[in-house]
Amino acid sequence: MELRKVQPDDLTLVKRCRDGDKEAFRLLVERYQRKVFAQALGMVKDKDEAMDIAQEAFVKVYKYLGHFKGDSSFYTWLYRIVANLCVDRLRKTTSRSPTSQEYDDAIGRDEMAGAGILSTRLGTNPQKSALRGELAKKMEEALAQIPEKHREILLLRELEGMSYEDLARILKIPKGTVMSRLFHARAKMQRLLADYVGEAQMVEGLGEE
Amino acid sequence: MESACHSYQMLLSAYSDGEASPRERAQVELHLSSCGDCRARVEDLKALAATVSAHLRAQVDEVDFSSFADDVLKRIGPDEPGLVERMRICWAEVMAYHRTAVISSVATAAVTLAIAAPLIWQLATRSAAGQVPQVVLRQMQLENPNIQPVVMDMGDGKTLIMFVDQPAPGAGAATPPVLKATPPTGGDL
Numbered sequence: 001m002e003l004r005k006v007q008p009d010d011l012t013l014v015k016r017c018r019d020g021d022k023e024a025f026r027l028l029v030e031r032y033q034r035k036v037f038a039q040a041l042g043m044v045k046d047k048d049e050a051m052d053i054a055q056e057a058f059v060k061v062y063k064y065l066g067h068f069k070g071d072s073s074f075y076t077w078l079y080r081i082v083a084n085l086c087v088d089r090l091r092k093t094t095s096r097s098p099t100s101q102e103y104d105d106a107i108g109r110d111e112m113a114g115a116g117i118l119s120t121r122l123g124t125n126p127q128k129s130a131l132r133g134e135l136a137k138k139m140e141e142a143l144a145q146i147p148e149k150h151r152e153i154l155l156l157r158e159l160e161g162m163s164y165e166d167l168a169r170i171l172k173i174p175k176g177t178v179m180s181r182l183f184h185a186r187a188k189m190q191r192l193l194a195d196y197v198g199e200a201q202m203v204e205g206l207g208e209e
Numbered sequence: 210m211e212s213a214c215h216s217y218q219m220l221l222s223a224y225s226d227g228e229a230s231p232r233e234r235a236q237v238e239l240h241l242s243s244c245g246d247c248r249a250r251v252e253d254l255k256a257l258a259a260t261v262s263a264h265l266r267a268q269v270d271e272v273d274f275s276s277f278a279d280d281v282l283k284r285i286g287p288d289e290p291g292l293v294e295r296m297r298i299c300w301a302e303v304m305a306y307h308r309t310a311v312i313s314s315v316a317t318a319a320v321t322l323a324i325a326a327p328l329i330w331q332l333a334t335r336s337a338a339g340q341v342p343q344v345v346l347r348q349m350q351l352e353n354p355n356i357q358p359v360v361m362d363m364g365d366g367k368t369l370i371m372f373v374d375q376p377a378p379g380a381g382a383a384t385p386p387v388l389k390a391t392p393p394t395g396g397d398l
Contacts, residue, residue: 022282025282026278026282029277029278029281030274030277030278033274033277033278034269034274037269037272037274038265038268038269041268041269042265047268047272051272054277055277055280055281055284056284058281059281059284059285062281062285063285135260135264136264136267139260139261139264140264143261143264154261155265157226157258158258158261158262158265159262159265159266159269163228164223164226164228179219179222179223179228180219182222182223182226183218183219183222183223186222186254186257186258187218189257189261190253190257193257
C-alpha cells in the first residue's frame, strides 16, 4: 500500500521559514507558485511580467515573513502582496485598459446573452485542443477587455474554485458584492464571446450596457 | 426577456456556483421548473465557467515552473549571517583596524580590575560578616561650637546622625565628649 506523505500546513512552514529553514520556504513557493502566477497573469495580462511579479512576490514574502501575524491565512496575505505588486506595476504602465476604471457593480447593467447559445456552442466540458484555437484567442481578448475587478474575481472563482465566502474575505467585499460582481463579469464575458458563438444568435437577450 | 426571468438573472449565477441559500435555491428551482430559457441560461453559465477555467488552466500549464523556486531563492540571495557569525565578523574587523586601541583598552580595564577587585572583595566580606561599613558623609558646624553633628551612612540604607559634644578649648582633656545619638532615619539626608 502506498503511503502518501502528509504535507505540513502553511503555518508550520511559515514557522520553519522564520527559523531559517529554506527548504520550508521552497515548499511554500512550490505550493503557491501556480496560483500566484495565475493571479498576476490575470491582472497584468503579460506572461513575462506576471512571472516577474510572481517571483518578486515570493521575495517579499521571504523578506517580510516576520510581519505575517497569522490572523489571516497565509494565502490571503500572499494574495494581497501579489495584488499590490500588480497594482504598482499597472500604475507604471500606460497600457492599462480605460474600461478598468469605469466599472461599477450596479445591478441591472449587464444581462446574460441569449439563452442556451454558449452551452450549445461550447459544451460544458471543453477540450484543451479547442482552447488552443480560435476560442482561446477569443477568450484571451475577452478577458483582456473586461475590467480588472471582473477578471480578478473570475480568475479566483474559475481557476481557484474559491467559495463566495473566501472571495469576500480575500477581496474585502461583502458576499452580496461577490455575487453581483461575478454575475456582471460573466455577463460581460458572454457578450464579448458573442462573435465566437455567432453574433446573429446573440442579438436576442442582450441588454443595455 | 420576461421580467420574471430578469429578476432571476443574478441569482442564476450564484445558483450555478452552488452558492445560493436554501431559500434562494428553492425559488430558483421553482422558476426553472417552468422556464426553459432560464434552464438554458444556467447551462450557459456552466459552459462559460468550464471554458474560462479550462482556458486559464491551459495558460498556466504552458508555463514551466521547474526552476521557479530556484529563481526566487537566487533573487533572495544568501542568508544574512546569524548573531554569532555577525559578532565574529565585527570582532575581526575591529581587530584589523583598531588593534592598538583595543589592546590598550583591555590592558587598562585589567589594571583597574586588579586594583578594584581586592577592595570590592574586602567590602563584600565585611558586609557578609555583619560589619556594616560606616562612612562619614557630612560634618556640619552649628552655632554652638561645642556640638558637631556627624552624619554617617550605615551602609544598609539608614543614616545615623550623631551630635558630638566637643569640650570647649582649654577645658582640659579630662572631660570626655558627650555623644547624643538620634535614631536612624529613613536614609534621606
